[in-house]
Amino acid sequence: MTTPFPTGTILGYPRIGRRRELKRAVEAFWRGDIDVAELEARAAGLRRATRERLASLGLGRADSSIPESFSYYDQVLDAAVTVGAAQADGLAGYFALARGDASRAPLEMTKWFDSNYHYLVPEIGPETEFRLASDRLVAEFLEAKADGFLTRPVIVGPVTLLALAKASDAAPEGFRPLSRLADVLPVYVELLGRLAAAGAEWAQLDEPALVSESLSETADELRAAAATAYGVLGRAQSRPQLFVAAPYAALGATLATLAGTEVEAIGVDLVRGTIPAEQFDCTRDALKGKTLVGGVVDGHNIWRGDLAAAFAKLGLLRELSPHVAASTSTSLQHVPHDVADEPLLDGRLKSWLAFADQKVEQVATLAKGLSEGAAAISSALAEASAALVDRRDAPGVRVPAVRERLAGLAPAAFSRAPYDERVAAQQAALDLPALPTTTIGSFPQTGEIRRARAALVAGELDAVGYEDAMRAEISRVVTLQEELGLDVLVHGEPERNDMVQYFAEQLDGFAVTVNGWVQSYGSRCTRPSILWGDVSRPAPMTVEWSRFAQSLTAKPMKGMLTGPVTILAWSFVRDDQPLGDTANQVALALRDEIADLEGAGIGIVQVDEPALRELLPLKRADQPAYLDWSVGSFRLATGGARTETQVHTHLCYSEFGVVIDAIRALDADVTSIEAARSRMEVVHDIERSGFDHGIGPGVYDIHSPRVPGVAELTELLTLAVATIPNRQLWVNPDCGLKTRGYDETVASLRNIVTATRAVRERVGTGDAVGA
Numbered sequence: 001m002t003t004p005f006p007t008g009t010i011l012g013y014p015r016i017g018r019r020r021e022l023k024r025a026v027e028a029f030w031r032g033d034i035d036v037a038e039l040e041a042r043a044a045g046l047r048r049a050t051r052e053r054l055a056s057l058g059l060g061r062a063d064s065s066i067p068e069s070f071s072y073y074d075q076v077l078d079a080a081v082t083v084g085a086a087q088a089d090g091l092a093g094y095f096a097l098a099r100g101d102a103s104r105a106p107l108e109m110t111k112w113f114d115s116n117y118h119y120l121v122p123e124i125g126p127e128t129e130f131r132l133a134s135d136r137l138v139a140e141f142l143e144a145k146a147d148g149f150l151t152r153p154v155i156v157g158p159v160t161l162l163a164l165a166k167a168s169d170a171a172p173e174g175f176r177p178l179s180r181l182a183d184v185l186p187v188y189v190e191l192l193g194r195l196a197a198a199g200a201e202w203a204q205l206d207e208p209a210l211v212s213e214s215l216s217e218t219a220d221e222l223r224a225a226a227a228t229a230y231g232v233l234g235r236a237q238s239r240p241q242l243f244v245a246a247p248y249a250a251l252g253a254t255l256a257t258l259a260g261t262e263v264e265a266i267g268v269d270l271v272r273g274t275i276p277a278e279q280f281d282c283t284r285d286a287l288k289g290k291t292l293v294g295g296v297v298d299g300h301n302i303w304r305g306d307l308a309a310a311f312a313k314l315g316l317l318r319e320l321s322p323h324v325a326a327s328t329s330t331s332l333q334h335v336p337h338d339v340a341d342e343p344l345l346d347g348r349l350k351s352w353l354a355f356a357d358q359k360v361e362q363v364a365t366l367a368k369g370l371s372e373g374a375a376a377i378s379s380a381l382a383e384a385s386a387a388l389v390d391r392r393d394a395p396g397v398r399v400p401a402v403r404e405r406l407a408g409l410a411p412a413a414f415s416r417a418p419y420d421e422r423v424a425a426q427q428a429a430l431d432l433p434a435l436p437t438t439t440i441g442s443f444p445q446t447g448e449i450r451r452a453r454a455a456l457v458a459g460e461l462d463a464v465g466y467e468d469a470m471r472a473e474i475s476r477v478v479t480l481q482e483e484l485g486l487d488v489l490v491h492g493e494p495e496r497n498d499m500v501q502y503f504a505e506q507l508d509g510f511a512v513t514v515n516g517w518v519q520s521y522g523s524r525c526t527r528p529s530i531l532w533g534d535v536s537r538p539a540p541m542t543v544e545w546s547r548f549a550q551s552l553t554a555k556p557m558k559g560m561l562t563g564p565v566t567i568l569a570w571s572f573v574r575d576d577q578p579l580g581d582t583a584n585q586v587a588l589a590l591r592d593e594i595a596d597l598e599g600a601g602i603g604i605v606q607v608d609e610p611a612l613r614e615l616l617p618l619k620r621a622d623q624p625a626y627l628d629w630s631v632g633s634f635r636l637a638t639g640g641a642r643t644e645t646q647v648h649t650h651l652c653y654s655e656f657g658v659v660i661d662a663i664r665a666l667d668a669d670v671t672s673i674e675a676a677r678s679r680m681e682v683v684h685d686i687e688r689s690g691f692d693h694g695i696g697p698g699v700y701d702i703h704s705p706r707v708p709g710v711a712e713l714t715e716l717l718t719l720a721v722a723t724i725p726n727r728q729l730w731v732n733p734d735c736g737l738k739t740r741g742y743d744e745t746v747a748s749l750r751n752i753v754t755a756t757r758a759v760r761e762r763v764g765t766g767d768a769v770g771a
Ligand code: MET
Pocket: 440, 441, 442, 493, 499, 560, 608, 610, 650, 652, 735, 736, 737, 738
């Protein structure tokens, strides 16, 4: 049985729902408001709606062009559970792996390639017993079949699953999960057999690890693993035809490796990558029998893009194989559903955009061009090209005053006084104990805060009423922190719906969406803004809130800003100029904001850069240039701060080691980082690196509802003081508290202060940085 690969497809579709229905259902289940049967029924309803929608947008009902890419929480967790690498007893057990429960900590979470999506890190060791432990994929295929759809099941492939896993606690030093490849393959073979028996004609194995040079395995190791894995899966007795997708960057020489196996279709990302010329020779014969699936429609951004250029790339692929299909470069899980769902966006801007549904239509158009010839789609290509031209010359896209200021910057704008001088000045200005305690900025966003914001948006509350409500909340948060005995206070960020959108709403050059939700992790979604034009700051953005908060306390109040890299990473960014230029425009706006905060009496300013690691290019050759502009933009933002102003930064996620040189180059006085979920592993990286500025490894994992106990916190702090000089150490949670409830927050912070006091007594009161 060989049915051809569909001429147009997508690698995956958003699963959270057009109105975040899955989020609501899952959270209702967690609260105990609905039972498992109701949750499953709602999820099935969503899958059904997605299939119908995709068919109406032009994907075929019965040709495997609709991918089944649903997940209740995360696709990596799904694959781990499927092969028995994570033990989940029912859906409740599945969620417990992700979120932790009273008896166990959750799995570590980190970013999926260079996206803002977080996956759960499976823990695999020599003791892991692989077995086919879930039939979810088969059941979903059959569910679609019963509705008259022949879908294409999607699962994270074996190489990526193992390459993204970490060694289990039980594993010996130096153990690599990828060494278990031969053991996990039979489970994939068995799964493929079941899918074939159920009637699946194609299955998709996602293998983005094959494009990455940022994992602990080298490109050669990954290539060898791909040869082994797809050698074995290709020879499986009974299986659907295999489509191996390699999104997020160029596949390079691994294309030849895959071409040498028996897989039937290979997906390449032609938005990020190209096919290197040498591949045309060395893979020519092997590729002739394969379907090449060209990821020519950007799955990771919202621009309508150059459709004619996309079509031309498919033409190039045809020189390699007569079987070519059009696809998105990545799953569409990174983009919102539908531009038509944005009643408030400017019509002209809208004509430049394509969200998931528009991208599906683009793929359908390209597929039509492939099967019927370019003439059949010439008007669609011309319309897309006209939108590009319109965008280039539209007002606001290029603003001379912004460009002139950037062009006139002197190198000195990127540097502060030497660190020693700053430490002395900050010691004199601030009065801090050893191991100062602080938080990362946000406090729980209560129902009351959200209701006030909704009432403001709905026009039921005027600006004065809203500001009163926010001031009341700030007062509560300041009082609470004083009661708890924290040393450096925050105002709690109640006025911020989101740490990027808050700034995007106030800066020129950005537009914000109403329904543009994108899954961030589990049930959490963000609504990225659209950075479409030159950026400038019409007025101060945070100053009045910080001034008010500082007026309530004698302790230092940290001003809170989001850094340029993060503002870019968590927005949909213009693709018509280098990212570094855009970042520097944002940096200048922040630089002016810091000056205004200083003028308002704020002595500590935190500039969050949680996305610094996330945007790191997957290819090594691209990394130095990225680190150069990203670090440069942070330094431009903070370089005007006074010597006595203590500049903090905050980074989430534990791969500190990878970007340590960049963190050092940021030259922030104090850096807080995530560390709790990885049990403080990061302090060893800090020690090894000789990092000598202030550092706050997070002791409280705020991604989990769990309250860390005093004993556990004391243990983490003891580890930290044993490894890092006391004068450098700060004590703080992993991240902001906005997603947490008040009870758990208060209990956790109380325990943090108690544990810190105990450890402080034991180590004596050495000088803290900036104390
Ligand atoms: C994702 S990093 C969050 C930092 C921000 N200041 C907060 O506390 O919410």
